[in-house]
Amino acid sequence: MKRRNFIKNASLTGVGLAVGSSLVGYAETPSDKSFKNSLKSTNTLPLVIATWHVENATAKAMEILQNGGTALDAVEQGCMVEEADVNNQSVGKGGLPDREGNVTLDACIMNKDGDCGSVVYLQNITHAVSIARKVMEDTPHVMLAGKGAEQYAYELGYKKENLLTESSKKAWLEWKKESKYKPIINIENHDTIGMLAIDKNGDISGACTTSGLAYKMAGRVGDSPIIGSGLFIDNEIGGCVATGLGEEVVKTVGSFLVVELMRQGKSPQEACEEAISRIVTKPNSDYKNFQVGYIAVNKQGETGSYSIHQWFSMTKFQDGVNERIQSEYFLKE
Ligand code: SD4
Numbered sequence: 001m002k003r004r005n006f007i008k009n010a011s012l013t014g015v016g017l018a019v020g021s022s023l024v025g026y027a028e029t030p031s032d033k034s035f036k037n038s039l040k041s042t043n044t045l046p047l048v049i050a051t052w053h054v055e056n057a058t059a060k061a062m063e064i065l066q067n068g069g070t071a072l073d074a075v076e077q078g079c080m081v082e083e084a085d086v087n088n089q090s091v092g093k094g095g096l097p098d099r100e101g102n103v104t105l106d107a108c109i110m111n112k113d114g115d116c117g118s119v120v121y122l123q124n125i126t127h128a129v130s131i132a133r134k135v136m137e138d139t140p141h142v143m144l145a146g147k148g149a150e151q152y153a154y155e156l157g158y159k160k161e162n163l164l165t166e167s168s169k170k171a172w173l174e175w176k177k178e179s180k181y182k183p184i185i186n187i188e189n190h191d192t193i194g195m196l197a198i199d200k201n202g203d204i205s206g207a208c209t210t211s212g213l214a215y216k217m218a219g220r221v222g223d224s225p226i227i228g229s230g231l232f233i234d235n236e237i238g239g240c241v242a243t244g245l246g247e248e249v250v251k252t253v254g255s256f257l258v259v260e261l262m263r264q265g266k267s268p269q270e271a272c273e274e275a276i277s278r279i280v281t282k283p284n285s286d287y288k289n290f291q292v293g294y295i296a297v298n299k300q301g302e303t304g305s306y307s308i309h310q311w312f313s314m315t316k317f318q319d320g321v322n323e324r325i326q327s328e329y330f331l332k333e
Contacts, residue, residue: 044301044318044319045198045199045200045202045301046062046065046066046071046074046197046198046199046200046318047065047197047198047297047301047303047316047317047318048061048062048065048074048075048078048195048196048197048198048316048317048318049195049196049197049295049297049303049305049314049315049316049317050078050193050194050195050196050295050314050315051191051192051193051194051195051241051243051293051295051312051314051315052191052192052193052243052312052313052314052315053313053315053324054078054081054082054193054195054315055315055317055322055324056081056082056085057078057079057081057082057193057195057315058078058195058315058316058317058322059317059322060077060078060080060081061074061075061077061078061195061197061317062074062317062322064077064078065197065199065200068200069199070199070201070203070205071111071112071197071198071199071203071204071205072109072111072112072133072205074195074197074199074205075109075129075195075196075197075205075206075207076109076129076130076133076207078193078195078197078207079091079107079129079193079195079207079208079209080127080129080130082193082209083126083127083128083129083209084126084127086165086167088193089167089168089171089211089214090191090192090210090211090212090214091191091192091193091209091210091211092105092126092127092128092163092209092211093126093161093163093165094163094165094167094168095163095168095210095211095212096168096171096172096211096214096215097164097168097169097172097211097214097215098212098215098216098217098218098220099176099179099215099216099217099218100218101164101169101172102123102164102218103123103163103164103168103211104121104122104123104211104212105119105121105122105123105125105128105163105209105210105211105212106118106119106120106121106122106128106209106210106211106212106221106222106224106225106230107119107122107128107129107131107132107207107208107209107210107224107225108129108132108207108208108224108225108226108227108230108231109129109132109133109136109205109206109207109208109231110136110205110206110207110227110231110232110233110239111136111205111233112203112204112205112233112235113235114233114234114235115136115137116136116142116227116231116233117132117133117134117135117136117137117139117141117142117143118132118135118142118143118144118225118226118227119131119132119135119143119144119145119149119225120143120144120145120146120149120221120225121145121146121149121219121221122146122149122150122153123146123150123163124150124160124161124162124163125149125150125153125158125160125161125163126161126163127158128209129207129208129209131144131149131152131153131156131158132207132209132225133207134152134156135149135152139152142227143225145221163211171214172215175214175215179215191210191243191244192208192209192210192212192224192243193208193209193210194206194207194208194224194230194231194241194242194243194295195207195208195241196233196239196240196241196295196296196297198297198299198301202299203235204233204235204238204239204297204299205233205239206231206232206233206239206240206241207231208224208225208230208231208241208242209224210222210224212224212246213245213246221246222246222247222249222250223242223246223247223249223250223254224242224246226250228253228255228256229242229246229249229250229253229254229255229256230242230246230249230254230255231255232255232256232258232259233259234259234263235299236299237259237262237263237298237299238259238262238268238296238297238298238299239255239259239296239297240254240255240256240258240259240268240271240272240275240294240295240296240297241255241294241295241296242254242255242292242293242294243291243292243293243294243312244290244291244292244293244307244308244312245290245291245292248279248287248290248292249292251279252275252278252279254275254278254279254292254294255294257271257274257275257278258271258272258274258275258294258296259271259296261274261275262296262298267298267302267304268296268297268298268302268303268304269296269302269303269304269305269306269328270304271296271304272294272295272296272304272305272306273304273306273328273330275294275306276292276294276306276307276308276330277330279292279308280308280330280331287308287330287331288331290308291307291308291309291312292307292308293305293306293307293308293312293327294306294307295314295327301318303316305325305327305328306327306328306329306330307327307328307329307330308329308330308331309329309330309331310329310331311326311329312327312329313325313326313327314327
């Protein structure tokens, strides 16, 4: 049984690699020498990558890195750009609410020393990522939830805010008419933000922040604040962040898996593809109906991204170029 699964997984990974190689931006196969060289030739530091289409966020992070700031400062401040953007309906202020109309935020952050902090089910505070950082730096804990996290934010001087904007409220009221729950694939191509940065010293940090799935059950927490699932950093190896249906990421401990695969010698691209294959090869996987995407960077500054469905993208800022890179994907139809 184990052996059969192993073979099944191995062959599917092979499919992912072969299919991926024919796509956007990659003319050669992954085993082709020039393909490997092209990945290696772009590894100048500092660099920042983020999930989805978030050029303003990566620009903010790069500004910090260029001024000699740490990767930790860069990912926090980059994520804060999206948290404050009321037009982004899946992060921070303006995020779509749960079924009861409450906007609840999940976020986490991890630094070069392997320290981490997270907040789950945080309400009434826009900058969840900053509270997560404070949990990491100023408390003896890793994770604060709900009222405790909110109370901690007030103690830090944050003010209570209404995170439900008029347009998110309108969307929720519209949804309530039928109350049909189905994860939305690639919502507006602009979703949960996960960000990874390497600073001038070569140190890696990462952060992730989200309002979670729109119209989730009250109390639901996704992958984004769960260290190892939504985010993982190992400064010796690299980092990974996830987006999409958090339940599936949690079940496979996705980001930790990607970093461990890189430790074993896989490139960031190969590691992301293998982590997606673990999801889609599960018996009875419903992967046609949900999206998961990973982005990853290794210590050498090589990057990769992969998703189940088309239209996932990564924003990358390196060598003065801040660009959106369409991700390779598994499901070709
Ligand atoms: C969650 N992973 O709460 C988040 C949502 C997300 O793209 O990333 N959507 O499950």
